[in-house]
Amino acid sequence: MRHMRGIRGATRVNENTRDEILHATRELLGEMITANQIEADDIASVFFTATADLDAEFPAYVTRELDWADVPLLCAREMSVPHGMTSVIRILIHVNTEKTQAEIRHIYKGETARLRPDLFGEPDDDHNNEE
Numbered sequence: 001m002r003h004m005r006g007i008r009g010a011t012r013v014n015e016n017t018r019d020e021i022l023h024a025t026r027e028l029l030g031e032m033i034t035a036n037q038i039e040a041d042d043i044a045s046v047f048f049t050a051t052a053d054l055d056a057e058f059p060a061y062v063t064r065e066l067d068w069a070d071v072p073l074l075c076a077r078e079m080s081v082p083h084g085m086t087s088v089i090r091i092l093i094h095v096n097t098e099k100t101q102a103e104i105r106h107i108y109k110g111e112t113a114r115l116r117p118d119l120f121g122e123p124d125d126d127h128n129n130e131e
Contacts, residue, residue, distance in 0.1 A: 001098065002096050004094060005097050005099060006095075007036050007038070007093040008091070008106040008107075008108075008116075009029070009032045009090065009093075009107040009108065010090045010107075010108045010109065010115055011024045011108075012024070012085070012087050012109070012111060012112055013087045013088075014087075016054050016056050021054060021056055021089065022061060022062050025089055026062045027109070028089065028091060028109060031109070035105040036093075036097070038093065040066065040070075043068070043096075044094040044095065044096060045071065046073050046074070046091065046094070047073075047091070047092040047093075047094075048075045048090070048091055049077065049078040049089070051080070051085070051087060051089075052077055052078070053087055058075045059091070060073040060075045085111075085112070088112060106119060
């Protein structure tokens, strides 16, 4: 039986440039697609967010390289929390799948794994646990 599932991912960008934002987003999205065997026809929507310090390009722009013309996309600004991690792009893919919730692979690259200690272990400090 197919269910709607959310697949989460996050990555940090080295600098606020168009190339860096697109490179980091492309890499993260590719890993999310591969890890969860996502097909464009199974995607209901994709939600991209970026922290306030990233404004050189829309992360969703990378989907123009894919066959996703019919996939609803949305970009938004992440909340500016004083103790939050900066330079972060997050992606939430809503996908129809036969996978169970436990079989979904969320991808948190590098130090963004600290955002989800429940999935990847204890954070370095409590102030970077945003989600």
